[in-house]
Amino acid sequence: MMKFIHAADCHIDAPLDGLSAYDGAPVDVFRTATRSAFAALIDRAIDERVDFMVLAGDIFDGAWREMNTPLFFVRQMARLDRAGIQAYVLRGNHDAESEIGGKLPLPANVHLFSARAPETFRLELPDVKVALHGQSFRTTAVTENLVREYPPALPGWLNIGVLHTGLEGGTVHASYAPCSLEELTRKGYQYFALGHIHAHGVLCPTVDRHAG
Numbered sequence: 145m146m147k148f149i150h151a152a153d154c155h156i157d158a159p160l161d162g163l164s165a166y167d168g169a170p171v172d173v174f175r176t177a178t179r180s181a182f183a184a185l186i187d188r189a190i191d192e193r194v195d196f197m198v199l200a201g202d203i204f205d206g207a208w209r210e211m212n213t214p215l216f217f218v219r220q221m222a223r224l225d226r227a228g229i230q231a232y233v234l235r236g237n238h239d240a241e242s243e244i245g246g247k248l249p250l251p252a253n254v255h256l257f258s259a260r261a262p263e264t265f266r267l268e269l270p271d272v273k274v275a276l277h278g279q280s281f282r283t284t285a286v287t288e289n290l291v292r293e294y295p296p297a298l299p300g301w302l303n304i305g306v307l308h309t310g311l312e313g314g315t316v317h318a319s320y321a322p323c324s325l326e327e328l329t330r331k332g333y334q335y336f337a338l339g340h341i342h343a344h345g346v347l348c349p350t351v352d353r354h355a356g
């Protein structure tokens with residue numbers, strides 16, 4: 145059976161501002177919390193022997209303050225590579241191309257979605273063919289509807305849309321790459337891996353079973 149992990153908004157090395165205001169706060173634990181969480185996610189992917197991983201934006205928290213931040217990410221991706229796990233990565237508002245333009249020495253298992261136009265990556269597994277469609281953020285504030293230009297579902301493939309979006313807004317998160325839930329379902333994809341809203345949620349529980 146095919147297995148994958150969908151994660152987003154890891155915000156690696158985000159400074160935990162305001163923490164010093166709390167007397168007795170475990171500052172050391174918090175300082176490394178985003179890295180520990182990300183490494184634990186990679187542990188889980190390897191333990192579960194997933195086929196691939198989807199990271200739907202905001203892996204980083206903004207421009208790197210130190211080169212250790214991207215190098216940490218590269219090391220974690222290399223762990224996946226050694227385990228034969230593919231990673232599909234999208235840039236969000238915090239790690240938009242304009243913000244983080246630096247070229248990373250990414251291992252061959254990492255597939256970074258283009259910020260110019262929607263891009264499709266294909267992964268043919270023994271029991272299912274997977275097509276992942278996505279477009280990265282080019283700037284930190286993408287206010288146009290990106291998903292409108294995503295390609296139609298590939299018949300006979302398990303289609304996964306990858307998108308960093310505020311959906312229709314109305315939350316505390318900025319309404320970037322807005323779109324409606326109905327627009328997403330109309331694409332006919334079998335799954336959407338969303339990011340941006342920092343909460344787990346199943347927005348559309350009636351996902352069609354993949355036909356193939």
Ligand SMILES: [Mn+2]
Nearest residue numbers: 202236237340
């Ligand atoms: Mn975001």
